[in-house]
Amino acid sequence: MNGFHHIAVIGGGAWGTALAQVVAKSGLQVTLWAREREVCEDINTIRENRTYLPGVALNGAIHATNDLGELAGADMALVVTPAQHTRATMEVFARHQRDGAPLVLCSKGIEQGSLKLMSEVLAETSPGSPIAVLSGPSFAADVARGLPTAVTLACEDPDLGEKLMAALGSASFRPYYAPDVVGAEIGGSVKNVLAIAAGIVEGKGLGKSAHAALIARGFAEMTRLAVALGAKAETLSGLCGLGDLVLTCSSPQSRNMSCGLALGRGERLQDILGARNSVTEGVASAPAVVALARRHGVEMPICEAVNRVVSGKSGVDEAIKDLLSRPFTSEAV
Numbered sequence: 001m002n003g004f005h006h007i008a009v010i011g012g013g014a015w016g017t018a019l020a021q022v023v024a025k026s027g028l029q030v031t032l033w034a035r036e037r038e039v040c041e042d043i044n045t046i047r048e049n050r051t052y053l054p055g056v057a058l059n060g061a062i063h064a065t066n067d068l069g070e071l072a073g074a075d076m077a078l079v080v081t082p083a084q085h086t087r088a089t090m091e092v093f094a095r096h097q098r099d100g101a102p103l104v105l106c107s108k109g110i111e112q113g114s115l116k117l118m119s120e121v122l123a124e125t126s127p128g129s130p131i132a133v134l135s136g137p138s139f140a141a142d143v144a145r146g147l148p149t150a151v152t153l154a155c156e157d158p159d160l161g162e163k164l165m166a167a168l169g170s171a172s173f174r175p176y177y178a179p180d181v182v183g184a185e186i187g188g189s190v191k192n193v194l195a196i197a198a199g200i201v202e203g204k205g206l207g208k209s210a211h212a213a214l215i216a217r218g219f220a221e222m223t224r225l226a227v228a229l230g231a232k233a234e235t236l237s238g239l240c241g242l243g244d245l246v247l248t249c250s251s252p253q254s255r256n257m258s259c260g261l262a263l264g265r266g267e268r269l270q271d272i273l274g275a276r277n278s279v280t281e282g283v284a285s286a287p288a289v290v291a292l293a294r295r296h297g298v299e300m301p302i303c304e305a306v307n308r309v310v311s312g313k314s315g316v317d318e319a320i321k322d323l324l325s326r327p328f329t330s331e332a333v
């Protein structure tokens with residue numbers, strides 16, 4: 001027995017809903033907090049999240065609530081709020097959280113302004129709670145439908161990591177343990193920014209060779225930043241780094257890649273974002289990734305270019321021209 005019976009899921013978007021489905025299928029009690037009343041009503045009555053995960057039949061054991069207080073007895077909480085809303089949500093949750101109950105961070109992003117990783121935000125809002133990170137190539141719709149998926153479960157304490165994997169894992173949802181929380185977080189945050197660039201490459205018709213070059217050079221950027229922050233390079237070679245980078249840069253099912261695709265085809269960012277109710281984390285994380293890289297003296301030219309485009313400081317064509325006119329250099333990370 002791993003001691004986890006009641007799991008809280010904080011965030012009723014596509015990913016929180018998919019993870020609630022995973023937990024419910026394993027026979028554990030799951031309470032899902034969603035911000036929108038209509039999402040809770042839909043999940044509890046028609047067993048579908050029509051707002052964020054339409055078309056997927058949900059397990060009848062998922063109980064959705066609008067009240068963070070209903071999560072009070074949970075043995076573990078999965079944190080699945082968009083990165084820029086995590087602090088505010090978790091400050092309220094902390095008033096109800098069971099002492100010592102671990103938090104599993106499932107969001108991917110860096111806080112603007114403070115430049116803090118989400119694990120640092122959670123350490124401030126829930127001091128003393130053990131923190132793990134679940135990250136990897138995983139589209140919510142695939143996971144919610146039970147398609148095979150593998151993710152990194154990063155946690156400094158290997159015993160806790162093992163218990164979390166036993167509680168959350170199944171034949172179709174396969175966590176792999178890593179001790180490196182920072183590496184897992186940087187992988188998930190930076191791949192979103194790079195996926196916008198990959199979408200631009202596709203939208204501008206720059207070809208598959210450019211696409212592959214972008215993934216390889218983007219991976220070097222991601223690894224450089226992670227190592228500068230104390231992570232192990234090998235973590236980035238895993239599911240939470242390279243694995244997620246390949247998925248997110250290769251499929252327009254990704255919100256970040258599809259945002260880049262539309263930018264590459266000439267659409268305006270505000271129109272692209274205005275037409276969706278889902279989160280495009282790379283847009284919010286780009287300025288934080290770039291600022292963090294500058295603080296640590298790390299070169300991230302692709303992320304810098306994406307940041308200039310999403311902040312309106314340069315057009316897509318100018319950003320591409322700038323990148324292609326950089327001096328030739330060594331390939332070493």
Ligand SMILES: NC(=O)c1ccc[n+]([C@@H]2O[C@H](COP(=O)([O-])OP(=O)(O)OC[C@H]3O[C@@H](n4cnc5c(N)ncnc54)[C@H](O)[C@@H]3O)[C@@H](O)[C@H]2O)c1
Pocket residue numbers: 011012013014015016017034035036052080081082083085089106107108109138139140141277278279280281
């Ligand atoms: N969707 C996926 O396939 C997937 C997979 C892995 C990780 N993630 C990560 O999970 C996190 C959540 O993404 P998602 O896809 O579940 O979201 P989503 O795009 O499906 O839904 C948007 C979410 O944002 C919430 N929201 C909007 N404004 C808010 C506010 N002011 N305060 C609090 N919450 C607010 C909504 O309630 C909703 O839960 C992101 O960090 C994302 O990168 C998503």
Ligand SMILES: O=P(O)(O)OC[C@H](O)CO
Pocket residue numbers: 108136137138139140192195244247248253254255256257279280281
């Ligand atoms: O749709 P995206 O771009 O937010 O990507 C979703 C997941 O992070 C893929 O692993």
